[in-house]
Amino acid sequence: MNNEFSGVGERLRQLLxxxxxxxxxxxxxxxxxxxxxxxxxxGNRVPDTKALYKLSKVFTVSMEWLLTGDENVTTIALGQTEKSMLDLFRGLSHEDREEIIMLIDLKYHRSRSKKGNK
Structure with a gap:
């Protein structure tokens, strides 16, 4: 068995x-x-992709967490507005993407400082 994924069985036991x-x-x-x-x-076998997917759905955990135990991996469900924004963003040039990121950063920090002053 691949040592990278040696904890799959233990994580499944924990979830059970x-x-x-x-x-x-x-x-x-x-x-x-x-x-x-x-x-x-x-620990005799690591789930194949299909089994891993099914188990992650049953337990509502990420496939990455089941395989690696890495809790830093998060799966976020996007709303329709966020999906539309992401599609538009992906259609931009690298330079335009950088500009949008800077604008979002500016807006975010402005809103945080306004909230801190209230």
Missing amino acids: KKNKLKQVDVCYAAGISKNAMSNYIS
Whole structure:
């Protein structure tokens, strides 16, 4: 097994305990065989991409966290306005992107200082 992902089984055990679930419950919810789940938890196997995705959805954690335990990885759901802004931003040149970033930074710091003065 890849040592990079050696803690997957332990993280799955933690999630089972935290959520008060049995392996069979997760197998049913994720559509994963009992044998595969047992192998993941015992550390004999690392979940493939599809299984990892399904497990992350069942436990509402990121796939990255399941694999690595890195808690700094966050998944943020974007609203429609944010998605539209991101699409527009991606269509800009590098120079225009830099200008927008500077403008956002300026606006952010202005709003923070206004809130601090109230």
